Amino acid sequence: MSDAAEFEVIYGLQVTPIPTALPVARRDYPDLVYKTRKAANDALIREVEAAIGKACDGRPCLIGTTSVAMSEALVKELNAHGIDAELLNASPKNALRESEIIAQAGRAGKVTVATNMAGRGTDILLGGCPNTMAKIKARSYLISKGILISPDDELVQSPDENYYPCEISEELTAMLSQAYSTVSRHYGKKISFLELDTLLTVATDTTESDEDPEHVIKLREAIEAIREAYKTILQMEKEVVKNLGGLYVIGTNRHESSRIDNQLRGRAGRQGDPGTSRFFLSFEDDMLVIFGADKFKGILNLFRVSEDMPIEAEQVTKTIDQVQRAVEDKYREVRSELLKFSEVLNNQRMVIYNRRQSILFGTPEQTLERFKKYIKETIAEIVTAQVAKEGNKNQQINLAKVLEKYGQFFPLAAPYVSMENLTGLDEEGIRNILCAAVDETFELKQKEVDATSPSKFAKTANYIMLLTMDNAWTDHLQDMEYIKEGVILRKYQGLDPVAEYRNDALSLFERMQGTMRRNAVYSFWQNMASTISKQPQTV
Numbered sequence: 001m002s003d004a005a006e007f008e009v010i011y012g013l014q015v016t017p018i019p020t021a022l023p024v025a026r027r028d029y030p031d032l033v034y035k036t037r038k039a040a041n042d043a044l045i046r047e048v049e050a051a052i053g054k055a056c057d058g059r060p061c062l063i064g065t066t067s068v069a070m071s072e073a074l075v076k077e078l079n080a081h082g083i084d085a086e087l088l089n090a091s092p093k094n095a096l097r098e099s100e101i102i103a104q105a106g107r108a109g110k111v112t113v114a115t116n117m118a119g120r121g122t123d124i125l126l127g128g129c130p131n132t133m134a135k136i137k138a139r140s141y142l143i144s145k146g147i148l149i150s151p152d153d154e155l156v157q158s159p160d161e162n163y164y165p166c167e168i169s170e171e172l173t174a175m176l177s178q179a180y181s182t183v184s185r186h187y188g189k190k191i192s193f194l195e196l197d198t199l200l201t202v203a204t205d206t207t208e209s210d211e212d213p214e215h216v217i218k219l220r221e222a223i224e225a226i227r228e229a230y231k232t233i234l235q236m237e238k239e240v241v242k243n244l245g246g247l248y249v250i251g252t253n254r255h256e257s258s259r260i261d262n263q264l265r266g267r268a269g270r271q272g273d274p275g276t277s278r279f280f281l282s283f284e285d286d287m288l289v290i291f292g293a294d295k296f297k298g299i300l301n302l303f304r305v306s307e308d309m310p311i312e313a314e315q316v317t318k319t320i321d322q323v324q325r326a327v328e329d330k331y332r333e334v335r336s337e338l339l340k341f342s343e344v345l346n347n348q349r350m351v352i353y354n355r356r357q358s359i360l361f362g363t364p365e366q367t368l369e370r371f372k373k374y375i376k377e378t379i380a381e382i383v384t385a386q387v388a389k390e391g392n393k394n395q396q397i398n399l400a401k402v403l404e405k406y407g408q409f410f411p412l413a414a415p416y417v418s419m420e421n422l423t424g425l426d427e428e429g430i431r432n433i434l435c436a437a438v439d440e441t442f443e444l445k446q447k448e449v450d451a452t453s454p455s456k457f458a459k460t461a462n463y464i465m466l467l468t469m470d471n472a473w474t475d476h477l478q479d480m481e482y483i484k485e486g487v488i489l490r491k492y493q494g495l496d497p498v499a500e501y502r503n504d505a506l507s508l509f510e511r512m513q514g515t516m517r518r519n520a521v522y523s524f525w526q527n528m529a530s531t532i533s534k535q536p537q538t539v
Contacts, residue, residue, distance in 0.1 A: 002259045006332055010339060025246075026269025029278040031254075031317055032310040039307040040282040041074065044250060045081050047280070048111060051248050052083070056109035059244045062124065063113045064264040065089075066253045071113050074252065078111065088114035100159060103132035107165075107234075108241050116255060116264050123270050124247055127238025130230035133164055134223045135204045141176045142196065147183065149190045165233040168226055175222040182215040246274035253285050254320060256327045281320065287327060288320070340498045344505050345480055351509075352473055359465050364458035371461045371524070372442070375410075378521045379434050381514070382406060383427055397427065406434060409522050411529040413441040445528055460527065465520045472516035479508055 004015035034040040044063070052058040065071040068089045078085040088101045099122075105112040107128040140158035161167075168176075183199070191199075203219040212220075241247075247268040255261050261279075268275025281288070359367065382405045386398040399422050407414035416437040422430050449457040487500040 022272030026275040031279040031281050033281045035307045037282040037284045040280045044280040052109045059248050060106050060110040061248045063250045064116045075113050085111040085113050099132050103129040116260050126241045126273050127234045130227045130234050133230050134227035135200055138223050145180050165230050172225050179218040179222045182218045186215040249277040251279035344502050348509050364455045367458045367462045374517045374521050383431050410438050410525050413438045464524045468519040469516050472512050476512040
């Protein structure tokens with residue numbers, strides 16, 4: 001909902017809020033702001049110590065940070081104070097353990113430090129997740145029995161036994177053993193970790209089917225039995241955590257988008273459960289430093305406010321909200337500008353894609369007709385380029401240069417035209433003579449090529465047009481990036497970057513089309529010249 005206006009303006013999409021299934025029981029406390037980041041972290045650690053209790057059997061805490069580096073540094077600080085904290089961030093080494101960490105994050109006394117983006121899409125269940133723990137228990141048992149090809153792989157390390165809420169009975173162990181035997185018989189060999197993970201997902205998360213093989217059925221039965229055993233214990237722990245106030249979400253920084261902060265707060269209070277959230281900020285946070293926190297620090301120094309004294313004034317909170325809205329507005333403006341740039345390029349892209357489709361799926365006759373048009377336009381450019389102009393009156397034409405360029409582009413037709421044929425003619429007359437020579441050579445070459453392989457002549461032209469178009473478009477995309485970087489600087493000259501980009505992009509697109517056409521014509525005639533079996537007689 002925080003971006004509803006942008007969705008409507010830019011994409012024409014309405015955003016509709018969906019009511020929660022149960023009333024929200026979470027309480028969001030006002031932000032606490034400190035002079036320094038160190039003071040804010042110290043206060044945060046004291047808050048965590050109070051929440052989890054001395055015996056670490058109190059409320060679970062989820063601490064959200066805005067960067068991987070900050071999450072790792074905070075875990076070290078918590079460990080230094082005797083608090084065992086799990087780290088969940090975007091680091092590759094934590095990727096496979098994400099489900100393990102999330103499954104435990106709602107247990108009593110658990111402390112989890114995560115980047116704001118990590119672990120989203122998974123509910124943190126108060127008391128812990130019996131389903132995930134049962135799956136992990138089954139995986140650990142199968143690994144211990146040697147099911148994997150590479151058991152020493154770092155990626156498949158199993159958690160310690162104290163990870164699970166209780167020991168499983170001999171009966172459940174026997175069910176796991178039977179499941180292992182059927183899995184081993186089914187595969188007839190050791191399997192990879194990916195195959196094992198896929199098998200466990202099928203046994204745990206998919207709907208039962210009459211067509212399920214025996215090894216899946218046995219594994220599913222064992223996991224469900226273990227889940228029920230864990231669920232009994234975790235249900236009691238859930239009630240304890242609920243009575244303590246539920247999950248405590250703690251933020252270390254305001255994000256540049258309020259949506260991300262709301263998503264962090266929303267990790268607590270799911271499905272009507274109780275929970276609380278609070279942010280511990282400082283005037284040294286990046287967002288506040290960039291947008292004028294020095295003024296507040298000056299006031300605090302003037303009144304000699306100590307570092308460990310939190311600022312909880314309503315005016316400060318409102319100011320921070322205004323700073324966050326200012327950042328959001330700035331980025332919204334940037335996205336809007338980028339969209340305008342993208343629209344210019346997208347219009348060009350549609351022209352090129354439509355033309356490419358017409359070439360790709362055109363008939364041989366359409367291909368040759370298009371290529372003849374390319375030839376006429378190229379000849380017109382060759383002649384026009386050698387006309388010396390003064391005012392509005394055409395002056396002399398450099399015939400020698402015309403014939404030189406003509407020979408480069410049309411080596412098979414060049415011997416048919418001499419200087420005497422062009423002397424005394426105007427620009428249009430020269431173009432007509434040159435086009436007539438190329439047309440005649442074109443038809444002769446087409447008959448020669450198609451006599452050995454029908455439509456080969458058109459297929460060659462088709463292939464060369466597509467190849468030169470793709471190459472020219474690739475270079476054009478790179479050039480468009482360069483001019484985008486350039487026009488942004490023109491904003492400091494009082495010019496509209498979007499209008500400048502649109503004008504430069506149009507000129508660049510027109511040049512690209514000319515380059516594409518000339519390259520196609522040149523490559524085609526060079527190809528024909530290299531494959532000709534008989535040179536024409538000079539007239």
